[in-house]
Amino acid sequence: MAEAEANAKGERDVLRDKTIAIVGLGKIGGTLAQGLIRNRVVPKANVQGSTGHEASAREAQERLGIVVTTDNAALVRGKDVVILAVKPQTMPRVLEQLRGAVTEEQLVITLAAAITTRFVEEQLDGAISVVRAMPNTPCLVGQGMTVLCPGRYAMPEHVEIAKAIFEAVGRVAVIDNEELMDAVTGLSGSGPAYCYIVIEALAEGGVKVGLPRELATLLAAQTMLGAAQMVLETGEHPAKLKDAVTTPAGTTVDGLLELEAGGVRVALIKAVDRATRKSKELSR
Numbered sequence: 001m002a003e004a005e006a007n008a009k010g011e012r013d014v015l016r017d018k019t020i021a022i023v024g025l026g027k028i029g030g031t032l033a034q035g036l037i038r039n040r041v042v043p044k045a046n047v048q049g050s051t052g053h054e055a056s057a058r059e060a061q062e063r064l065g066i067v068v069t070t071d072n073a074a075l076v077r078g079k080d081v082v083i084l085a086v087k088p089q090t091m092p093r094v095l096e097q098l099r100g101a102v103t104e105e106q107l108v109i110t111l112a113a114a115i116t117t118r119f120v121e122e123q124l125d126g127a128i129s130v131v132r133a134m135p136n137t138p139c140l141v142g143q144g145m146t147v148l149c150p151g152r153y154a155m156p157e158h159v160e161i162a163k164a165i166f167e168a169v170g171r172v173a174v175i176d177n178e179e180l181m182d183a184v185t186g187l188s189g190s191g192p193a194y195c196y197i198v199i200e201a202l203a204e205g206g207v208k209v210g211l212p213r214e215l216a217t218l219l220a221a222q223t224m225l226g227a228a229q230m231v232l233e234t235g236e237h238p239a240k241l242k243d244a245v246t247t248p249a250g251t252t253v254d255g256l257l258e259l260e261a262g263g264v265r266v267a268l269i270k271a272v273d274r275a276t277r278k279s280k281e282l283s284r
């Protein structure tokens with residue numbers, strides 16, 4: 001069996017027969033549900049969820065083909081894994097509903113930006129295993145980047161379960177210093193938006209030099225995707241890959257000069273820095 005296939009099977013085994021409750025089937029919760037079901041990570045019957053309103057619960061139930069409720073305490077009872085995917089401001093209310101319903105046998109995965117594992121642990125009764133996760137929207141197309149960080153009661157096997165869940169919708173990295181979750185939010189959490197701006201601007205450049213917009217957007221997006229894939233698959237430093245495209249006295253170096261003159265590099269560094277600081281502020 002190929003190594004990748006064996007790994008994938010190992011990941012699935014971690015989740016075999018596990019039941020999963022997703023509290024908040026919005027953009028990210030719904031995406032996770034879809035990813036788990038579509039990739040047959042767990043049987044469809046093992047995934048259930050909740051929303052904040054009856055109408056959205058009915059809509060999600062129809063769209064995802066799983067049982068959806070608005071009763072969070074009933075939803076989580078007896079499930080192996082509880083994923084909290086509501087907005088940060090909704091978390092205190094939801095945790096209050098879940099106090100007493102979540103037990104030490106269950107794993108709680110929290111996705112809410114700026115909500116710490118300690119906060120979740122303190123709002124629930126007992127030594128609850130909590131893993132914090134910061135995914136991003138490309139999870140929707142199976143190309144997400146999720147960073148996990150275990151809370152103080154979470155064991156390695158809990159991290160493995162969380163890993164298997166998020167590997168259904170992209171790549172996963174694990175860190176053990178929760179303070180870095182703000183930096184993760186500032187880079188990969190917010191990052192898709194920065195990339196869209198770059199793609200949009202490159203496409204605009206294409207239009208400026210005569211390409212039809214649709215073609216220009218395709219060229220820009222696929223170029224971004226290809227370059228990212230090169231970095232991930234070759235493991236080379238991006239600067240080395242850039243040098244390989246840059247023929248002496250060729251076209252690329254002229255383009256690069258314009259980027260440097262426009263301060264693109266500094267602007268992107270500042271974007272990550274600023275978003276990280278904002279995430280820190282929100283955590284407080």
Ligand SMILES: NC(=O)c1ccc[n+]([C@@H]2O[C@H](COP(=O)([O-])OP(=O)(O)OC[C@H]3O[C@@H](n4cnc5c(N)ncnc54)[C@H](OP(=O)(O)O)[C@@H]3O)[C@@H](O)[C@H]2O)c1
Nearest residue numbers: 024025026027028051052053056085086087088112113137
């Ligand atoms: N979107 C992302 O890329 C992303 C990335 C990383 C982390 N996150 C985190 O994920 C969380 C959700 O974000 P989102 O973008 O998916 O938000 P969203 O689309 O607004 O989804 C929120 C969901 O929570 C439901 N909800 C509200 N109150 C509830 C309650 N009392 N009980 C159960 N469900 C309730 C909402 O249902 P109704 O529609 O009925 O109100 C909705 O389905 C946030 O904390 C965010 O920080 C999101």
